[in-house]
Amino acid sequence: MVYKFTNLSRREIRRMLGLDFNQEPRAIREAKEEGREEGREVEAIAFVTRLLDRRLGQELSESLRSRLSTLPLPLLEDLGEALLDFTTVSDLEQWLAEHS
Structure with a gap:
């Protein structure tokens, strides 16, 4: 678009079109927030799984890991x-049964 207005500066073009490059479009802000939320869930799953492995003294089965995810x-x-x-592990299974 800048090339169509050869006599205007970028600043003049932004002002004329009402563009503010300091603000992100809402779609980008929403996409970033969704990405952050997904990241928090992935990290929470990994953290809780590690805590359970340590607390219960064994690695969780794939079935339980799948349920946690x-x-x-x-x-x-x-x-x-x-x-x-x-x-x-029964305590975990009971908790999952009550909350799933």
Whole structure:
């Protein structure tokens, strides 16, 4: 577009078109927020899984890992607190049954 107005500066063109390059378009802001949210969920799943492995003294089965990966972030946060009371895999399975 700049090339169509050979006698105007970029500043004049931006002013004429009402463009503000200091502000991101809403679509980009929303996409970034979605990416951040997905990143938080991925990190929460990894963190809770590590905590459970350590708390229960064994690696979780693929079945349990799969179930954890479907939990939304608020439930993962709740599980992060609840796991402090777990002593067996049965405790985790019971919690998942109650909250899934």
